[in-house]
Amino acid sequence: MFTGIIESTGQVAEVLATGTNQSYWISSPISHELKIDQSVSHDGVCLTVEAIDGQRHKVTAIQETLQKSNLSHWNKGHQVNLERCMPMNGRLDGHIVQGHVDATATCVSVNDLEGSREFRFRFPASFASLVIEKGSASINGISLTIFNVTRDEFSVAIIPYTLEHTNIKDVAPGSVVNIEFDMVGKYITRYLSLQQA
Template identity: 55%
Template sequence: MFTGIIETLGRVVAIEKDQSNVHFTVESTITHELKIDQSVAHNGCCLTVVKIEGDTYVVTAIQETLDKTNLGEWEVGAKVNLERCMLLGARLDGHMVQGHVDTTATCISVEDLDGSWKYTFRYDFDQPTVAKGSITVNGVSLTVVDSEKGLFSVCIIPYTHEHTNFHTFQPGTKVNLEFDIIGKYVARLMEMQKA
């Protein structure tokens, strides 16, 4: 489990294809605190550390992960939002995040609000958002501002803009989405009642 509070930005320094899998080598300031077999969220996608060397570590994405996330679009030099698993008994500053990406969305606009930024995203997935509800975008726990079918917006404070990869987003940027787990269960229960 994660919280959606990003610890640091990592940088992809190498990409190696291995049959249908892809190994990503990531450089980060938290590498020295990681261990083999540890789960780390990368743009909200939970991946397992398989190798550590100096200030870099390696994670592997299988085809299923590449198909459902934006990892297949990563290039060497890409900035990646990183978060280690939450500690049991610690404060939950964001919201409960599983690290299981539901779908991707496309940024359709970035609005400078003179001290904050408003980002609007479009997605094609049968899960609603709720105004003032929680959403995870590239692993960042955020509050939904505007909510329509297949469309939502979030507002970003300067700290989040600087310390996550949101500052790299522009119209056309593909991001990972994880919808609120409680909302997903409610939607599923309502769907089952209709059947």
């Protein structure tokens, strides 16, 4: 389980294709502290550390993950948001994030508000029941509050600290990001759909 509070950023150093899978070597300040078989959130996608080589670690995404996330767009040099699992005695500063990306969203606009930056995203309308005003969503692994919600769009406002310490500063109109909707909302939606069946 993650909180959506980004710990560090890394950079894709190498991309390797094996069958339908893609493996990535990630260079980061925390790579040498990781352990093999550890779960780490990469842009909101929970991936298992397979190998460590100094300041780099290797992870692999299977076809299912590649289809539901933006990992197939990653190239050498791509900046990646990283978060290790929350320790059981840690604080939940963001919201409950599983690292199981639901879909991708596309940035439709970015506005500089002289102190913050507002991003607007379009997401698949099939997830509309999971998006509520002032609710939470994980964008590239970042826990964010959403507002100005429509059937298939919402906005988020980013403070300067988050801009400086995550890869959301690189998001521009047309950028594709990973999105994980709030887990509690998913359980409620599932429960209600079964009651109507």
